[in-house]
Amino acid sequence: MSLSQLEYFVAVAEEQHVGRAARKLHVAQPAVSRQIRLLEDELQVSLFRRTPKGMRLSPAGALFRDHAQRILEGVREAKDAMLGRR
Amino acid sequence: MSLSQLEYFVAVAEEQHVGRAARKLHVAQPAVSRQIRLLEDELQVSLFRRTPKGMRLSPAGALFRDHAQRILEGVREAKDAMLGRR
DNA sequence: GCGTCCAAGATCGTTTGGATCTCGCCCCTG
């Protein structure tokens, strides 16, 4: 698991759409698809339900989203604590 | 910033010694040195005081250690929440 | 000077990302 994967995951969860999430993240769509898949492989759980219109969070995905956001917020706080101090 | 960097950082903080931390992490010593340095560069702060005997946390490093541990614990919780559910 | 640290440089393998295409599904039209 990597922080990029968490960022990608949260973006897709918000947009419910890999293409839009990718544009927002300034990366290509397949890169996002791939990292989401790798994340699911590692966690051995389906984070999204794939629909013809996009992606919707699965129940497990919704739970994981809370964890992911908390982690990313922790990272922001850690950075701020350091940059604020220099 | 990456999760590996946080793991390396915490290990060095615990061991107060890059070599021992590297052995514990099952990677070579320069890899740990390098990631610590990159982390310091990104945060623009010195996390350790280098001594002939090893590395000791700087005040900023001690503060960052708390953040890092909290983040890594969040990651563990997130993984457990998913692996427990499958 | 010697042993013990951490840091730096070169090289290499792995990972990540981008571009292109392929497939599936829905809808719309003829």
Place this chain on the structure above:
DNA sequence: CAGGGGCGAGATCCAAACGATCTTGGACGC
């Protein structure tokens, strides 16, 4: 109600970036 167009995700191939190792260099204490 079949066929085609449009939209979205996934697979493939290749290039670029990243991280790790090995080896060497430099600093400090004994």
